[in-house]
Amino acid sequence: MKRILVTGGAGFLGSHLCERLLHDGHEVICLDNYFTGFKKNVAHLLDHPGFELMRHDVTDPFKAEVDQIYNLACPASPPHYQYNAIKTMKTSVMGAIHCLGLAKRCKARVFQASTSEVYGDPAVHPQPESYWGNVNPIGIRSCYDEGKRAAETLFMDYHRQNGVDIRIVRIFNTYGPRMNPDDGRVVSNFICQALRGEDITIYGDGTQTRSFCYVDDLIEGFVRLMNQDQVTGPINMGNPGEFTMLELAEKVISKVGGSSKLVFEPLPGDDPKQRKPDITLAKQHLDWEPTISLDDGLDRAIDYFRSVV
Numbered sequence: 001m002k003r004i005l006v007t008g009g010a011g012f013l014g015s016h017l018c019e020r021l022l023h024d025g026h027e028v029i030c031l032d033n034y035f036t037g038f039k040k041n042v043a044h045l046l047d048h049p050g051f052e053l054m055r056h057d058v059t060d061p062f063k064a065e066v067d068q069i070y071n072l073a074c075p076a077s078p079p080h081y082q083y084n085a086i087k088t089m090k091t092s093v094m095g096a097i098h099c100l101g102l103a104k105r106c107k108a109r110v111f112q113a114s115t116s117e118v119y120g121d122p123a124v125h126p127q128p129e130s131y132w133g134n135v136n137p138i139g140i141r142s143c144y145d146e147g148k149r150a151a152e153t154l155f156m157d158y159h160r161q162n163g164v165d166i167r168i169v170r171i172f173n174t175y176g177p178r179m180n181p182d183d184g185r186v187v188s189n190f191i192c193q194a195l196r197g198e199d200i201t202i203y204g205d206g207t208q209t210r211s212f213c214y215v216d217d218l219i220e221g222f223v224r225l226m227n228q229d230q231v232t233g234p235i236n237m238g239n240p241g242e243f244t245m246l247e248l249a250e251k252v253i254s255k256v257g258g259s260s261k262l263v264f265e266p267l268p269g270d271d272p273k274q275r276k277p278d279i280t281l282a283k284q285h286l287d288w289e290p291t292i293s294l295d296d297g298l299d300r301a302i303d304y305f306r307s308v309v
């Protein structure tokens with residue numbers, strides 16, 4: 001049994017991770033400032049004797065005696081991370097420094113939730129970990145992309161310079177229950193719009209692509225990466241199935257039914273045109289690959305959103 005700190009633990013991915021770690025018999029300290037997360041995401045864990053919930057902002061230092069740290073604190077949807085871009089950058093950079101400092105003192109293994117956004121608008125397709133990316137350093141997505149890139153740099157330098165035991169995962173678009181219905185990400189937007197009988201908002205012409213991973217597959221990957229000694233990462237995790245936003249909208253409409261029509265809105269600045277993970281490394285080193293198809297995952301997500309919208 002380990003004592004494990006999860007920053008951003010009251011968010012979408014964090015709440016699933018806390019649940020999984022408790023289920024595996026560990027003690028979990030969940031730290032969150034509730035910017036985009038909610039107490040209700042972990043309300044079902046509050047009575048668990050191994051669970052502790054702390055309101056705290058990772059831009060301020062924190063202390064705990066822990067064996068492992070998963071650093072997930074950071075808004076993930078474009079409207080939320082752009083809401084206060086300076087704070088987003090501070091969260092990534094100072095959050096990484098504080099987690100790494102704590103890991104160094106406790107000799108804990110520390111995990112960074114990085115992102116496919118480190119590849120920017122990729123010129124290489126699909127994206128392997130060896131690709132350095134095509135990121136605009138001064139655009140409206142830069143606070144997130146460059147914040148996450150700086151966090152990766154800090155993780156690698158604490159590892160090289162101080163021997164801190166790190167793991168870095170580059171997460172591709174992931175969806176599932178407990179996504180905030182109003183946070184603006186495409187899967188939750190399309191499902192909630194269809195359930196409410198509203199029009200489906202396609203940004204641009206809808207030919208841009210993304211690869212969507214169901215949350216349970218991703219969390220399995222996190223735990224495998226964290227509990228092996230061979231690779232530190234960065235390592236890609238995502239579902240290599242690639243879909244245009246038009247294809248996604250059609251799937252959602254056909255599953256939910258109803259009368260929603262497609263409406264086309266302007267494409268936000270710097271929106272990547274294509275994205276698909278090369279998961280060769282995760283397959284080789286972790287024997288990991290997604291098991292839940294987009295169709296099955298959408299059915300599960302739709303069931304969840306039916307109960308909340």
Ligand code: NAD
Pocket residue numbers: 007008009010011012013014031032033034035036037038056057058059071072073074075076077091113114115116170171172173174175180
């Ligand atoms: P989320 O917004 O649901 O969760 C983020 C959590 O971090 C929230 O609970 C939020 O309140 C908390 N947080 C934000 N700023 C904080 C701060 N300064 N101090 C303390 N807590 C803070 O998003 P998510 O999808 O669960 O993403 C979790 C992590 O995974 C993020 O780091 C994100 O960048 C990364 N990621 C997610 C995806 C995805 O598709 N879901 C893809 C790539 C990377």
Ligand code: UDP
Pocket residue numbers: 077078173184185186187189190201202203204208210245267268271272
């Ligand atoms: N998108 C869309 N309609 C929406 C929300 C998003 O067409 O209502 C598009 C968005 O422009 C992007 C893709 O869907 O091309 C994925 O957007 P999301 O915000 O989910 O993730 P990210 O752009 O960070 O991959």
